[in-house]
Amino acid sequence: MTRNEVRLIGFGGQGVITLSKMIAYAAVLDNKEAAQTEAYGTAARGGSCWAEVVVDNENEIEYPRAIQPNFYIILSQNAADRYWSFCNNPAVTSIIDPLTVEKWKAKKGTTYRIAAQQIANDEYKNPLIANVILFGAFFEISGLISKEAAIQTVKKFVPEKSFEINVVGFERGIALAQEQVSQI
Numbered sequence: 001m002t003r004n005e006v007r008l009i010g011f012g013g014q015g016v017i018t019l020s021k022m023i024a025y026a027a028v029l030d031n032k033e034a035a036q037t038e039a040y041g042t043a044a045r046g047g048s049c050w051a052e053v054v055v056d057n058e059n060e061i062e063y064p065r066a067i068q069p070n071f072y073i074i075l076s077q078n079a080a081d082r083y084w085s086f087c088n089n090p091a092v093t094s095i096i097d098p099l100t101v102e103k104w105k106a107k108k109g110t111t112y113r114i115a116a117q118q119i120a121n122d123e124y125k126n127p128l129i130a131n132v133i134l135f136g137a138f139f140e141i142s143g144l145i146s147k148e149a150a151i152q153t154v155k156k157f158v159p160e161k162s163f164e165i166n167v168v169g170f171e172r173g174i175a176l177a178q179e180q181v182s183q184i
Contacts, residue, residue: 004144005066006053009083010075010100012040015131019073020051022135022153027055029149035064048078055144071095071142073134080104095137097130112141112180119172129169132158136173141181 006023010016017038027034033056040049052066072094074080080101092109099117114137120130132154139150151167158166 002058003054003056003061004071004142005069006055006071006073006138006142007050007066007069007083008052008073008075009050009079010048011078012049014075014100015128015134016049016073016075017051018157019131019134019138020053022131022157023053023138023145024055025156026139026145026149026153027053029152030146032057032144033059033061035061037064048076050079071138073138074101074104076100077102093141095134095141097134112137112177114173114176114180116173119176120169123172124165124169126162126165129166132166132169133173133176136170137177138173139170140174140177 008016008020020036020038024034024036035054036051038051054061054064054066070091070093072083072092074083074094074096077100080096080103090108094109095112095114096104097116098113099115104111114134116130116133117127119133120127135150139145150170154166154170155163
């Protein structure tokens, strides 16, 4: 499949928009076509939000919105409840954070539980690293971007003084995904 679609959903302040921009930026660094769209409620922090990324390995993107996402990153229970039915086909891969999505059971497809928020808080004492942990997990699970592009993206999106700890978080996300990939 040359066209891959990612839908990220949660609430403002979780990094949904930033994570989508990171995925799109890394794809462009890999010389792929990428389009990113976003929407959020009037209450930016705490209100619902979503973002979509379309990545195509071969073709120019004619329509920038996700038509049939093959990846979902779900970061709130409200979003999980709303999009549950869309994640129940064998072609969908969903990534959830079990700290913020307590009830999730997809009938079909593959679900990865990446405890990014808890790890960022408990191990790194920095909730902002959760995004980079999820980025690392997405990198490993999707196979859409190269590691070189992913690391360059982390460097672009995080403050210089916290680059090294964010790379550690990125690698932690990869390891978490690898553990789950080996069990599926």
